[in-house]
Amino acid sequence: MNAAKRREIFERLRAANPEPTTELEYNSPFELLVAVTLSAQATDVGVNKATRRLFPVANTPQAILDLGLDGLKECIRTIGLYNAKAENIMKACRMLVELHGGEVPRDRKALEALPGVGRKTANVVLNTAFGEPTIAVDTHIYRVANRTGLAPGKTVLEVEKKLLKFTPKEFLRDAHHWLILHGRYVCRARRPNCGQCVIRDLCEYKDKTEA
Numbered sequence: 001m002n003a004a005k006r007r008e009i010f011e012r013l014r015a016a017n018p019e020p021t022t023e024l025e026y027n028s029p030f031e032l033l034v035a036v037t038l039s040a041q042a043t044d045v046g047v048n049k050a051t052r053r054l055f056p057v058a059n060t061p062q063a064i065l066d067l068g069l070d071g072l073k074e075c076i077r078t079i080g081l082y083n084a085k086a087e088n089i090m091k092a093c094r095m096l097v098e099l100h101g102g103e104v105p106r107d108r109k110a111l112e113a114l115p116g117v118g119r120k121t122a123n124v125v126l127n128t129a130f131g132e133p134t135i136a137v138d139t140h141i142y143r144v145a146n147r148t149g150l151a152p153g154k155t156v157l158e159v160e161k162k163l164l165k166f167t168p169k170e171f172l173r174d175a176h177h178w179l180i181l182h183g184r185y186v187c188r189a190r191r192p193n194c195g196q197c198v199i200r201d202l203c204e205y206k207d208k209t210e211a
Contacts, residue, residue, distance in 0.1 A: 001149040003166070005202050009150060010171040012198045013178040020177035022128050025051060029104035029129035030096070031059055033114075036121045037089055042079050050076040061093035061102050088116025106130050120156075123176070133172035135163045140183025141176070147187060149204030 023044040026032040031051070038047045054075040058067040067075075073086045092114040096102055104125065105111055111122040123136035135141065137156045141163075145151040151162035167175045186193045194200055194208040 001204060003168075006150060006166055007168050009148070009199045009202050010168060010175065010178070012202075013182065014171065014174070016198050017178060017181065020174050020181060022124070022177065024048065026129075027055075028059065029125060030061060031055055032129045033092075033104050033111075033117070033121070033125050034064075034089060036124045037092070037116045038076060038079050038085055040085070041081060046079060050079050061096040064089065064093045065097065085116065091115040092117065104129065106132075123160075127173070127176050131173060133164075133169075135160055135167075135172075135176045135179075137163070138180060139189075140187075141179045143189060144179050144183040144187045147192075147203070147205045148199065 022032075024032065024035040024039065025048045026035050034054070035047050035051050038050060054072070057075065058064045058072075064072060069086060069090050072089060073082060076082045076086060079085065095114055096104065100110070106126070108119075108122050108126065111117050111125060112119065120136045120138060123134040126132035127134045127136065137145070137160045142153075142156055142159055145153065145159045145163060151159055151166055153159035153162055163175065163179075164172070171178075182199075186197050192205075192209055194203075194205075195210060197203065200208065
């Protein structure tokens with residue numbers, strides 16, 4: 001795929017959704033960090049259901065530490081792997097209080113040092129909370145990048161590096177959200193909705209579905 005095609009893809013995605021954002025509900029970088037930590041192997045709908053119970057009770061690192069592990073588990077028990085996630089969130093909160101004054105660091109290395117926070121979670125926080133031009137490659141972005149030919153790669157990291165290299169600078173801040181939403185609602189894993197796709201004619205996928 002050439003540069004002109006890539007630019008046109010992002011032009012169309014922007015035209016269809018000028019101000020994309022995450023579907024996770026949050027009001028601070030810390031709330032986003034917790035929500036993304038909970039989102040592993042869970043849906044955004046499920047995460048929002050849990051955080052609507054948690055955040056009114058505790059939405060800062062110190063407040064969650066005061067709530068305690070059992071209290072945290074009670075709030076997020078509807079989420080898969082909630083025991084392990086609760087342990088990680090408690091440890092992360094302790095580090096945030098002790099090392100960062102209770103604030104979420106705007107630094108990849110510091111974010112990835114937090115328990116339960118990997119590269120993808122750090123990328124989401126850096127992009128969504130702080131406006132950094134990062135791309136967190138999840139299953140949706142990986143599929144869209146490979147299926148369309150936008151940034152094919154055999155690994156998540158390879159796709160991320162190619163997207164950062166090939167995405168025109170003006171689209172980098174929002175590319176993450178456009179591609180996730182496109183993969184979630186249009187370029188689905190099973191039965192992609194090619195008939196409603198705004199980039200159908202630019203896509204290099206050979207097995208397009210009919211409208």
